[in-house]
Amino acid sequence: xAGVTQTPRYLIKTxxxxxxxxxxxxxxxxxxxxxxxxxxxxxxxxxxxxxxTQRNKGNFPGRFSGRQFSxxxxxxxxxxxxxxxxxxxxxxxxxxxxESTDTQYFGPGTRLTVL
Amino acid sequence: xxxxxxxxxxxxxxxxxxxxINCAYSNSASDYFIWYKQESGKGPxxxxxxxxxxxxxxxxxxxxxxxxxxxxLSLQIAATQPGDSAVYFCAENIGGGSYIPTFGRGTSLxxxx
Numbered sequence: 483x484a485g486v487t488q489t490p491r492y493l494i495k496t497x498x499x500x501x502x503x504x505x506x507x508x509x510x511x512x513x514x515x516x517x518x519x520x521x522x523x524x525x526x527x528x529x530x531x532x533x534x535t536q537r538n539k540g541n542f543p544g545r546f547s548g549r550q551f552s553x554x555x556x557x558x559x560x561x562x563x564x565x566x567x568x569x570x571x572x573x574x575x576x577x578x579x580x581e582s583t584d585t586q587y588f589g590p591g592t593r594l595t596v597l
Numbered sequence: 598x599x600x601x602x603x604x605x606x607x608x609x610x611x612x613x614x615x616x617x618i619n620c621a622y623s624n625s626a627s628d629y630f631i632w633y634k635q636e637s638g639k640g641p642x643x644x645x646x647x648x649x650x651x652x653x654x655x656x657x658x659x660x661x662x663x664x665x666x667x668x669x670l671s672l673q674i675a676a677t678q679p680g681d682s683a684v685y686f687c688a689e690n691i692g693g694g695s696y697i698p699t700f701g702r703g704t705s706l707x708x709x710x
Contacts, residue, residue, distance in 0.1 A: 513696070515696070524700055524702045525700035538696070540697070572641070576696070586631075588641045589640050591640050
């Protein structure tokens with residue numbers, strides 16, 4: 483099976499712009515989670531989508547949003563970009579089963595730089 | 598262990614040695630713990646997990662130990678190889694159907710040939 487893919491891999495934007503990142507989960511995985519990784523804060527949970535519904539949300543401002551399509555592909559959007567949004571954005575998918583311990587598989591990430 | 602600020606703790610070992618990476622977790626209600634390995638330019642890769650009803654779990658060359666009394670997790674890598682060089686993260690998750698893992702800051706493992 484192909485792994486989690488993310489596009490684009492690298493992105494440069496300027497303050498005030500908005501950006502959309504895309505994630506394709508492993509085939510059959512219906513849960514997609516997004517994370518932000520920075521040197522200062524480490525890996526932080528943004529949100530999780532399951533069956534096109536946001537199931538959980540981390541502690542990020544409303545400028546960060548996402549959605550999931552019927553084929554489980556997901557996008558996240560950041561509006562009104564700030565310098566502090568520069569980070570590696572990671573997407574992860576898992577095959578949700580009866581318990582919450584299904585292994586989560588990460589994509590390679592999108593490196594966003596805000597100038 | 599966990600880092601403070603921007604600098605990750607670093608563990609340097611010789612090829613063939615055993616490595617032990619430690620992690621202190623924060624929430625006594627966490628019931629699921631995961632170790633990830635992240636190589637430069639890549640996303641985190643699952644290594645091994647353990648549930649709170651266990652105190653030890655073994656995989657291929659890796660062992661995770663869980664001490665709930667002191668909220669401590671460790672990852673042991675046997676016969677460490679240069680390819681094991683990476684940043685290692687622990688993550689904890691509170692059960693109840695949600696999956697919102699909290700990640701540690703990571704430890705950088707450097708394996709010298």
